[in-house]
Amino acid sequence: MSVKQPIAADEFQYVSTLVRERSAIVLEVGKEYLVESRLTALARTLEYDSLSSLIRELRTKKCPQLVNHVIEAMTTNETLFFRDRHPFEALQEDIIPDLIKKRADSKKLTFWCAASSSGQEPYSVCIMLREHFPQLLNWDIQFICSDISELMLKRTREGIYSQLEINRGMPARLMVKYFLKEGATWQAKPELREMITTRQLNLAGQWATIPPCDIVFIRNVLIYFDTTVKREILGKIRRILKPGGTMLLGGSETTIHIDDEYERVRAAGSWVYRVAS
Amino acid sequence: MNALIIDDSKAMRTILRGILVNLGFNVLEAADGREAIEQMELSTDIALALVDWNMPVMNGFEFISEVRSSNVYDGTKLMMVTTEAEMDSVIAALEAGADEYLMKPFTTEAVLEKLEILGISSVE
Ligand SMILES: C[S@@+](CC[C@H](N)C(=O)[O-])C[C@H]1O[C@@H](n2cnc3c(N)ncnc32)[C@H](O)[C@@H]1O
Numbered sequence: 265m266s267v268k269q270p271i272a273a274d275e276f277q278y279v280s281t282l283v284r285e286r287s288a289i290v291l292e293v294g295k296e297y298l299v300e301s302r303l304t305a306l307a308r309t310l311e312y313d314s315l316s317s318l319i320r321e322l323r324t325k326k327c328p329q330l331v332n333h334v335i336e337a338m339t340t341n342e343t344l345f346f347r348d349r350h351p352f353e354a355l356q357e358d359i360i361p362d363l364i365k366k367r368a369d370s371k372k373l374t375f376w377c378a379a380s381s382s383g384q385e386p387y388s389v390c391i392m393l394r395e396h397f398p399q400l401l402n403w404d405i406q407f408i409c410s411d412i413s414e415l416m417l418k419r420t421r422e423g424i425y426s427q428l429e430i431n432r433g434m435p436a437r438l439m440v441k442y443f444l445k446e447g448a449t450w451q452a453k454p455e456l457r458e459m460i461t462t463r464q465l466n467l468a469g470q471w472a473t474i475p476p477c478d479i480v481f482i483r484n485v486l487i488y489f490d491t492t493v494k495r496e497i498l499g500k501i502r503r504i505l506k507p508g509g510t511m512l513l514g515g516s517e518t519t520i521h522i523d524d525e526y527e528r529v530r531a532a533g534s535w536v537y538r539v540a541s
Numbered sequence: 542m543n544a545l546i547i548d549d550s551k552a553m554r555t556i557l558r559g560i561l562v563n564l565g566f567n568v569l570e571a572a573d574g575r576e577a578i579e580q581m582e583l584s585t586d587i588a589l590a591l592v593d594w595n596m597p598v599m600n601g602f603e604f605i606s607e608v609r610s611s612n613v614y615d616g617t618k619l620m621m622v623t624t625e626a627e628m629d630s631v632i633a634a635l636e637a638g639a640d641e642y643l644m645k646p647f648t649t650e651a652v653l654e655k656l657e658i659l660g661i662s663s664v665e
Contacts (some may be wrong), residue, residue, distance in 0.1 A: 431651040436642035
């Protein structure tokens with residue numbers, strides 16, 4: 265199969281309902297092109313003879329593996345190191361120094377990166393911590409990275425990046441310090457990989473295994489959900505944030521008019537969110 | 542503000558020029574390190590130089606070493622833009638005084654993101 269077939273209206277309806285049920289990702293009418301191009305590529309990889317036959321099998325057999333493939337294909341995993349820069353400055357100048365004071369007795373910190381994609385975001389945080397807060401090396405730091413996509417979690421654990429990926433946002437000085445070159449790829453050194461743990465988690469599902477957190481990174485993922493789901497997620501994060509904890513959103517995301525119990529605070533040129541006391 | 546693109550490939554210079562012009566730079570070009578040194582001597586206010594490694598006459602590594610041998614050009618950010626992608630090359634360039642390093646092939650986004658690391662987003 266080589267030519268891209270247009271998706272029929274009922275096929276689109278079926279796929280968008282399925283994706284919404286399983287991941288909360290909203291695919292509105294108008295996003296047919298996205299479903300078409302992502303699932304055509306998937307059909308090719310899985311050796312279906314057309315997009316329609318993939319969707320037919322999905323509808324008739326509902327095989328969980330195929331459903332997973334479809335959900336994975338419909339997630340957008342775009343990410344880069346030190347994305348937007350300012351949030352990392354906020355962490356370095358404000359949030360981490362503040363937590364170091366507040367948690368001086370327990371010497372324990374818990375971070376959660378709630379849509380970690382291929383790992384560029386958590387590794388950027390780990391590098392920033394190692395560069396600027398060596399005193400944290402003997403603290404008990406738990407850094408949970410989660411995503412709905414098992415494939416992305418595997419990539420996060422491996423920490424292997426293509427040249428195009430490592431080119432994006434990673435300062436050369438830090439690249440040579442924290443990565444090893446393996447053939448044509450760059451792998452995060454064990455000292456970084458050991459700082460994180462991964463678990464599969466659907467933000468729109470149960471979060472049984474997430475402990476109370478000092479920092480929650482939930483960046484560039486709420487944009488895919490509707491307001492009801494956003495509100496639910498923000499409410500749950502409020503309840504797992506420890507007193508004095510902070511949530512970081514993506515540049516185009518906010519709590520305003522969705523969950524007004526958050527306090528929006530300016531930190532080093534970026535907005536961060538705390539639970540109003 | 543002036544930027545200098547140093548690459549022996551005219552096609553590459555054209556691609557990079559497009560990106561820098563969009564950011565508001567006045568762009569100068571050189572086809573090798575020697576020409577680039579001459580350009581630097583003529584116009585002192587070059588804020589940024591994008592430097593290929595492999596070029597005839599004087600290569601990019603030699604160019605960077607020479608530019609950084611005095612403090613005259615401390616105000617000029619130097620970014621290697623090269624197909625050299627080995628760890629040792631990156632380390633050598635940084636030690637010689639490169640401020641950043643971008644491996645070819647690259648996307649426009651990657652150039653912009655690297656420039657942001659250097660504190661350059663757009664120029665007035
Ligand atoms: C655009 S990436 C954001 C990556 C990173 N946080 C950043 O800001 O660069 C969005 C990620 O959200 C994940 N995602 C989408 N829906 C999800 C859901 N319901 N639960 C958990 N993760 C989800 C995708 O798999 C993808 O890796």
